[in-house]
Amino acid sequence: METKAFQKIYTKITQITKATCSLKATGIGYEEMAFVHGRLAQVVKIIGEDVTLQIFSGTEGVPTNAEVIFLGRPPVLKVSEELSGRFFNAYGEPIDGGPEIEGEERQIGGPSVNPVRRKQPSEFIPTGIAGIDLNNAIVTGQKIPFFADPDQPYNEVMAMVALRADADKIILGGMGLTNDDYLFYKNVFDNAGALDRIISFVNTTENPPVERLLVPDMALTAAEYFAVDKKQKVLVLLTDMTLYADALSIVSNRMDQIPSKDSMPGSLYSDLAKIYEKAVQFPEGGSITIIAVTTLSGGDITHAILDNTGYITEGQLFIRKDTDIGKVIVDPFRSLSRLKQLVIGTKTRADHPQVMNAAIRLYADAANAKTKQENGFDLTDYDERTLNFAKDYSDKLLAIDVNIEVDQMLDIGWNLFNKHFEPAEVGIKQEFVDQYWPKN
């Protein structure tokens, strides 16, 4: 633990709550870091001489005469090439047995990029998964979460996407990760021979929940170093942001703030936006792309965490099990990539947008037919055909085990249209029909 001569040391705590303690101190900066009884803490409120600190690992066992050492600076991370291949805890301390990092000290949670210094994202990130590339293409500099029930294999999908995306660095921010999942990530990255371009900041379920609050800022400070200073393409994986938001609510409730919807703090939108808006494409080539996981609570899609996330991110990818084919799919209805129009049809084949939309429309018709069927009505011939189409579509394109190129996805789309429908039923621009409708 670092202690230096100029640091202010106090030993008289006046108040202790579950997450915070207060004491009388002077000359303290807002958001300054401190050690309280050897635990890392941060200043969250100053009224005159009364300073309130949030203790990340909780206040259990903290005595009123505990030593409080102010560090004279906000939270920092040391950045350099040495970060590559390393595993850290939420404070940025190595947990892989390796040496301390030598490098420049940077404040985490730093300033925002001037919007006029950003570049419009335009580089397609192919993942091989048609539920993403065909229907919800993602680009560098985008921020997009997976929305999934806790029992879905979201960590597996995210690891797969990360390894297929051609990124210079992959930075994992793990929050409330189970030890098994942590080891899973370590393993897949290792097996892929990718460890040297991976950096991880991990808070597991064994660590105190409030510590998680530091993880995204740590991961993104490292990301900014590589994207700005080294002009690299950086992919940041944040899992699970629901557990991050839960930690926010723990803190704000303990500080007696008026909760808003679903007992989340009223500032949830701004808090999450500060993280996600770090995604950026720079004109010089560097970029930060954020792929996150937000797990659903009891399938509630109007829950404040999900809702605020949806308002902030550039789309969302819903993953769920399709019981008809017994596979996990990327649901085409609620999923959306808001930046797809920057690449589809221009960076990919010109028929891409129309094929995508037509297939989803037909899939929606199938959903209607299914409701009809469930309500005991007779199905028309068209209904039957949409149902058959939906099964094929789900199996050959939506399932997450698909791994093909975009052109192939489009060709499969045309083949399925041809198999089940007439051109007029598909409703695509005539020039594309002329060019791509299979001639048999």
Next chain:
Amino acid sequence: MEKTNKMTKGTVAGIIANLVFVEVDGPVHQNEICYIDLEGTKLMAEVIKVVGTQAYVQVFESTRGLKVNDTVEFTGHMLEVTLGPGILSKNYDGLQNDLDKMEGVFLKRGEHTNPLEDDKKWEFKPLAKTGDVLEAGGWLGEVKENWMPHKIMIPFKFEGKYTVKSLTDAGKYTIHDTIAVVTDEKGKDINLTMIQKWPVKVAIKAYKEKPRPFKLLETGVRVIDTLNPIAEGGTGFIPGPFGTGKTVLQHALSKQAEADMIIVAACGERANEVVEIFTEFPELDDPRTGRKLMERTTIIANTSNMPVAAREASVYTAMTIAEYYRAMGLKILLLADSTSRWAQALREMSNRMEELPGPDAFPMDLPAIISNFYSRAGFTYLNNGESGSITFIGTVSPAGGNLKEPVTESTKKAARCFYALSQQRADSKRYPAIDPLESYSKYAEYPELEEYFRENIDPEWPEKISLARDILIRSREVSEQINILGDDGVPIEYHDRFWKGEIIDFVILQQDAFDKIDRSTSLERQKYMLNWVLDIYHTKFSFESFEDVGSYFKRMINQMKQMNYSEFESDKFKKNEKELNSLIEERKAE
């Protein structure tokens, strides 16, 4: 405030996030601006409450590192913007700092940049003459800003009448050169330059009267122009869950709407959406003038990662700039995305101050704040008989997509057009997802506008619109019955009725914002296509079974969509139209 007054100073007494308590040594006023000195960096802040000798200030920047006893200087004025030539085409932050003048990739705390250019010379042309008597907002002369005549006016803060004593000759001047000397009612001479300042939270009232809006503002969006028209000088809002198309719709309006100037306030939403405007507008043509879109656009960007307290400032800054240009006799369209973020910023602050919360913890006076803001829009007759207008359209982002929440409800009372985006329509990719039946335009019922439609579009226009609405309503009704009774549980006519509504939905309501041709439709073309779908509605078709109905109408929809994708009256358009005609002949009943 007089310069001779000693400026009030203070020291920081407490800090909770961006709420700072300042112990002051003299008078302060509500909404006064002050600067907090953080090791040489000046953090701008606004007084939002005063208790005894403590001023509560909201800081427009991060307070990280701020300490008790840091010094504070008060300025004696409220948050002001600088008004003068050079605003057009700028990218400002919420406090009117020119973002392009800032150094480096990251925004620096305490960095303030000049909103205008000190040295640039403008070609000035006098409009007034010596001896003319003018009031605040009176036109002294004009300069060409891009291609717009930018009026140089008697400052809005001036009260009473002013006689023009002298006026410079036509020629090139900077914004700081004296271009006129005017004499006030007491005989005092005042030198005027091209710039003036105005406090953003106060409405500029330099006009003679504000009549009810009476003309259509063309947007090129069919579901708006045809079914829920907005008037020039009108107000509207777009509530919708995330992903239903609020921003795409606003961008479409900013590209296509028939206005002299567009002001976009990006309030607490995504930075990449502003980047899209920065990137595309300098390249895109303004369909009406052939110039680049950026030449008529000003952007106020306070995105979600920028200081929360400045969100409120950003919408007021945008409105004040709009009022300034309106006083020049221009037609302004002001767009704000999203007003909910501004309301949330108010909520965060009100909670920090431990005020008694209203519904959903929003401040009690939220409805008043919103309606006050919307009331600043409007069509105006200026004192010199010319007219200018501000049409305002804001988006609302209701939590959980539930329209029964305070921001939506308060806005509904203030705005006259309601463009409700429906999750269901967005899910089925029926874009723009404006629910045709939930949504309304109160202007459509104004006799002034009805008259305007009959004269300018079609003598029968109001009747046609209400027929189109009825068709949609009946289509929805039968679709519910079909769902309950089954396809063969209802007469074939029901299917016919259902599909005639679907034709209006697919051909008129749905519009592809990303297609070069379909994205904007002229009024003439809107009328043409509406006549088409109504003709089809009036046509009797014969069908053997209900299954024929759907597949037949789908072919018809497909044919008409091809028309929408073709240049109006082009060969391709006519070819598709001919095929549509023969398709109709196939099943036309006697």
